[in-house]
Amino acid sequence: MKIKKAFICSLAALFILITVSSCGRDSENVNDTEPDYIQRETFAETEQQSTTPSNDESAPTDSSDSFSEDFSFSEDLDENGFWRGVTILDHVELFNYQALHIPAEVHQISQESIQEIVDNMLASEEFFVRVADRPVVSGDRINIDFVGSVDGEEFEGGSTMEMGMYVTAGSSEFIGDFLHQLIGHMPGSVVNVEVAFPDDYFEPSLAGAEALFITTINYIEEPPELTDEFVAENFSHINNIATVEELYEDIREFLQSNAIMQYINRHIDTQTVVRSFPQPVTRHFEQAILLDYAQQAMQFGMDLNALLDMQGFDSIEEFVEEIRDEIEFEARRSLALQAVAEDAGITTGIQDVTDFFIENFHTEDFSMFEEMYGLPWLKQFIRNERVLDYIREHAVLG
Numbered sequence: 001m002k003i004k005k006a007f008i009c010s011l012a013a014l015f016i017l018i019t020v021s022s023c024g025r026d027s028e029n030v031n032d033t034e035p036d037y038i039q040r041e042t043f044a045e046t047e048q049q050s051t052t053p054s055n056d057e058s059a060p061t062d063s064s065d066s067f068s069e070d071f072s073f074s075e076d077l078d079e080n081g082f083w084r085g086v087t088i089l090d091h092v093e094l095f096n097y098q099a100l101h102i103p104a105e106v107h108q109i110s111q112e113s114i115q116e117i118v119d120n121m122l123a124s125e126e127f128f129v130r131v132a133d134r135p136v137v138s139g140d141r142i143n144i145d146f147v148g149s150v151d152g153e154e155f156e157g158g159s160t161m162e163m164g165m166y167v168t169a170g171s172s173e174f175i176g177d178f179l180h181q182l183i184g185h186m187p188g189s190v191v192n193v194e195v196a197f198p199d200d201y202f203e204p205s206l207a208g209a210e211a212l213f214i215t216t217i218n219y220i221e222e223p224p225e226l227t228d229e230f231v232a233e234n235f236s237h238i239n240n241i242a243t244v245e246e247l248y249e250d251i252r253e254f255l256q257s258n259a260i261m262q263y264i265n266r267h268i269d270t271q272t273v274v275r276s277f278p279q280p281v282t283r284h285f286e287q288a289i290l291l292d293y294a295q296q297a298m299q300f301g302m303d304l305n306a307l308l309d310m311q312g313f314d315s316i317e318e319f320v321e322e323i324r325d326e327i328e329f330e331a332r333r334s335l336a337l338q339a340v341a342e343d344a345g346i347t348t349g350i351q352d353v354t355d356f357f358i359e360n361f362h363t364e365d366f367s368m369f370e371e372m373y374g375l376p377w378l379k380q381f382i383r384n385e386r387v388l389d390y391i392r393e394h395a396v397l398g
Contacts, residue, residue, distance in 0.1 A: 066316055067287065067290040067291070067294060067304055067316055068287055069294070071287040071288070071290075071291055072374060073284075073288070073372075073373040073374055073377040074373065074374025074375065074376040074377045075284075075374075076280045076281070076283070076284045077374075077376035077377060077379075077380060078376065079375075079376060080347060080348070080376070080379060081348055081376045081377065081378070081379030081380035081381075081383055082338060082341075082342075082380070083278065083280060083281055083334075083335075083338060084280065085280065086278045086280060086281065088335055088338050088339045088342055089339060089342075090275075090276075091274060091275055091276050091277065091278055091335060092272060092273065092274050092275065092332075092335040092336060092339050093272075093273040093274075093275070094339050094340070094343055095267070095268075095271065095272065095273075095336070097340045097343075097344070097390070097391050097394070098344075098394045099394060099395070099396045100264065100267065100391055100394070100395045100396065101395075101396050101398055102260055102263055102264075102395050102396065102397050102398060103263075103398045104397070104398045106259050106260065106263045107256050107259055107260050107263075107397050107398075108256075109252050109255045109256050109259070113255055114248055114251050114252055114255065117251050117255070118226065118247070118248070118251065122223040122224060122226060123223055125221075127223065127224050127234070128141070128221040128222065128223065128224070129221070129222060129223075129224050130219045130220065130221055131187070131219065131220040131221070131222055132186075132187040132188065132219055132220070134186075134220070135183075135184050135185060135186050136169045136182050136183050136184065136185055136186075136187075136217060136220060137169065137170075137183060138169055138170030138180075138183055139168065139169065139170060140168070140169040140170075140220050140221075140222070141166060141167075141168060141169075141220070141221045141222070142166070142167060142168075142169050142182065142187075142217055142218075142219070142220050142221070143164050143165065143166055143217075143218040143219050143221065144160070144164070144165055144167060144182070144215055144216060144217055144218060145160045145162050145163075145164055145165070145215070145216045145218060146158075146159065146160055146165075146193070146213045146214060146215040146216070147159045147160075147213065147214050148211055148212070148213045149211065149212050149213075149214075150206065150209045150210065150211050150212075155205075155206065155211075158211070158213070164218055166221075167179055169182050169183055170183055174195075175195050175196075175197060175198065175201075176195035176196060177195065178193050178195050178213065181193045181194075182215065182217060185217055186217070187217050187218065187219045187220055188216075188217065188218075189216075189217055190214060190215065190216050190217075191214075191215045191216075191217065192212060192213075192214055192215075193212070193213040193214075193215050194210070194211070194212055194213075195210075195211055195213070196208065196209065196210050196211070197209050197211060226244055227244065228242065228243045228244055231243055231244055231246070231247045235247060238250065257392075260392055260395060260397075261388065261392060264388060264391050264392060264395070265388070268333055268336050268337070269329065269332070269333055272332050272333070272335070272336040274328075274331075274332050274335060277328060277331050277332075277335075278331075278335075281331045281334060281335065282327050282328070282331050285326075285327045285330040285331055285334075286320055286323075286327050289323055289326065289327070290304065290316065290319075290320075293307060293308070293319075294307075304316065334380075334384075337383075337384045337387045337388075338380075340387050340390070340391065341383055341384075341386075341387050344387075344390060346383060346386055346387055346390060347383065348379040348380075348382050348383040348386065349379075350375075352379070352382055352383075352386075353366060353375070353378050353379060353382055354366070356382045356385075366378065
């Protein structure tokens with residue numbers, strides 16, 4: 001039975017601009033964010049290896065018979081954000097996090113990939129410049145106004161009402177050869193465009209009619225020329241970029257960092273060997289998913305059981321079994337990250353939480369999030385980010 005894949009990502013949704021690890025299954029699709037860059041994935045698949053052993057111990061035990069409405073995100077964590085009472089290395093094998101090999105095909109970024117980012121960036125409407133000193137050519141993005149009439153009478157919907165409309169010269173966006181007739185004319189000129197509506201036009205009163213559109217070409221828009229001056233004007237706020245060369249290098253570093261982090265996330269998610277899943281951990285993610293569904297149910301004025309019944313489940317227990325893989329996925333990631341944190345001595349204190357919010361949200365007040373998730377959960381979340389940064393910093397590039 002296909003169900004909606006859901007997991008509690010409430011805080012992670014707010015952190016999406018600054019993290020690549022939230023909500024495990026989506027980690028390979030989440031990019032580091034860089035202002036003004038149009039992002040794309042750069043990811044090479046890891047070599048497939050045997051992961052979790054298949055034995056009775058590795059299968060999680062049903063942790064509850066129902067959803068606990070009193071579930072708290074921090075209830076299974078100690079004050080430092082570690083799983084309470086769980087000896088991690090009893091359950092998971094530690095991987096070589098201090099020298100994780102990153103294959104060359106992952107981190108070597110092609111010039112074509114960089115150029116694609118640049119081209120998409122320059123094609124952004126934000127940077128278009130208006131041109132008025134040359135005639136329109138096919139493919140130009142132009143802004144026009146028009147008033148349409150049939151037999152001298154204007155018809156409803158046949159005018160831009162001087163609000164301007166962007167079209168592509170020479171394209172088939174409009175009926176007949178309307179936009180072809182604008183080619184060769186200068187911005188500011190008025191063109192009498194004559195076209196016929198198709199016989200099967202959706203508006204019967206216009207079907208097959210000969211129409212005149214008095215069309216004004218307001219201006220042409222085209223991408224800017226990529227110069228040092230343009231870069232300094234638009235991107236100096238990003239790492240003090242001031243030249244075209246620096247822009248290309250910054251994009252390369254961004255794509256490389258993104259590709260490496262995606263590789264690390266995929267490695268953790270697919271190559272971590274778990275001997276068994278601790279009951280508190282699986283229970284936590286089970287209850288988190290159920291809480292998400294319960295909150296959705298409330299939005300529709302129903303309870304959790306009613307929502308699951310609508311999706312074809314006879315009970316909460318049946319639904320939990322359906323999402324077992326999702327629960328294990330999240331548990332595996334959490335166990336792996338804590339294993340690294342414990343082995344490398346990475347901890348998170350209250351000052352780390354404060355610094356995190358200052359750096360990313362320009363405020364030291366995180367009381368709202370603490371109330372929602374609890375301080376232990378915030379510490380765990382931020383520590384996991386630091387673990388991923390640690391792995392990336394110590395990775396060995398092939």
